[in-house]
Amino acid sequence: MGTYNAQDYLSHQLESIAGQSCIEWTVWISDDGSQDDSLPLIASFQQKWGTQRLKLVSGPGQGFAANFMSLVFNTDIQAEYYAFADQDDIWEPNKLSRALSLIQQTAADHPAMYCSRTRIVDQWDRELGFSPLFTRPPSFANALIQSLGGANTMIFNHAARRLLVEAGQVNIISHDWWAYLVIAGCGGDIIYDEYPSVRYRQHARNVVGTNTGLRNKWVRLRKLWQGEFRNWIDCNITALNRLSNRLKPENRRLLHTFTAARNAWLLPRLMVLSQSGIYRQTLLGNLGLLFAALFKKI
Template sequence: MNVSHPQAQSGMSVAILMGTYNAQRFLAMQLDSIAAQCWPNWTIWISDDGSRDASLAIIKDFAQKWGPERVKLLSGPCRGFAENFLSLACNPTIQADYYAYADQDDIWEPDKLRRALTILEENGREQPMLYCSRTRLIDENNQELGLSPLFRRKPSFANALIQSLGGGNTMIFNRAARNLLREAGCVNIISHDWWTYLVVTGCGGSAVYDDYPSVRYRQHAANLIGCNLGLRNRLARLGQLWRGDFRRWIDCNVSALQLISQKLNRENNHLLFKFIRARRDWLLPRLLVLKQSGIYRQTLLGNLGLLFAVIFRKL
């Protein structure tokens, strides 16, 4: 996606939502990259999930430098990363024009916020809007490893039902999208980024995927979720699919979506109903729903995996 940078309204505020847990190794670099953003009007809300290392000291040093009005430290729910991030997204005291998820161990390029806000502003503020992007993969020493997969198909609820499009570390969304997340509440979900994609597209909002990698996504041994690249990672994903992990994740998302079914638009509510029914049916109806509903993943390999999952009842 090519984006010229017209001057967006500099008064627009961004609430950066960061979940931390034992983050001391890379946290200072991530915080410094946020402080170096071309977009100046940000506040960072950090929910720490019970760190036992030097994370809190690093955060307090950062807060001392930038002031208590810019850096807010909260105590997390201590029930995993997804609930930690969702507790921030649903916190009524956090008010801004836009909201950005931030992981504890990445590095943001200086123009990350400006680029995303320019794209979001071009699409208007009235409707729920979600931005996400490709990432540049780095190792523990900030050495480049490559790029995350490039997705070319249009984001939609039909895609969101079976795939999380962008990493949470790239996601920025407007107030209308945040209001949807608050209305849905702190439901039981697998990941905050997948849930955000489902809610925004399911409730009539739009998502945009930017092919420009404005986040340096660190790959290391402690990653809770890594990038799905390389033969080893793809074999690991296939193993998760065969064990039924993918079906369990879908179960969790579907249960959460049913709680907000009245918020989904008519078309997506109908699609969700067909999807639920087909997952319980025998092979031919499952295949027919896959064909007729337009459910899809972003890549050819992903769609072959989807067909595998439908045939062997792993969806």
């Protein structure tokens, strides 16, 4: 868990972890310089749970993605499975046990990652709806242009963690998108669960919120037009090239094709991107992808 000025909702999240039907867990918190009462709150839970159950380290102070990735690289953390946890969500009691029952169907030495839908709630935990239901299969062709699930739902095994560590310190925008790219690209299993076992809290201070609703869709469209989406993909491609030798051959070829097509002039750009098989999960998303390809915003 990465925290930063988390005092308003952190206790609810920690209590939901304590209430899991799966009881074999340890929470590692990397605090990124909180100026509120987060640290005293964490200390109170350490006193209640014990320091073997709740461990606190200092974050790198470089943003939320770097904070979470610092935990991935922390060699003191050793487990069979790892879960990202946001500071302000609430986990349903069966969140861990359900995810583990699915991800444990993959052999331990094969990379695997679980993610799911979320139940969207407001700051008072009142239900607002659900994140979109994705029905197309997870794949590297999808991962190149879209993150499948939020990090707050993700669990991955130790084999997947080794891939993330092998890639090293890279400049990425989002740790969830990066995990999907790496694990899918290297031939790992990606498990998408339709059941929403995380209550994804929306409030005024969300660093990254849900993309549902007309206002949020408009904000994302504006960022796409301003070139932010293209910049994100630039960062991902640069980082992926460090793992080129670990990518599945077909995914390495797809990465090369995708990279070349992005910089081609209009007609070959549209043709090659279409032939490459890249896709987003929804009809509206694929229309947005076509728009981005037309105007070289991908």
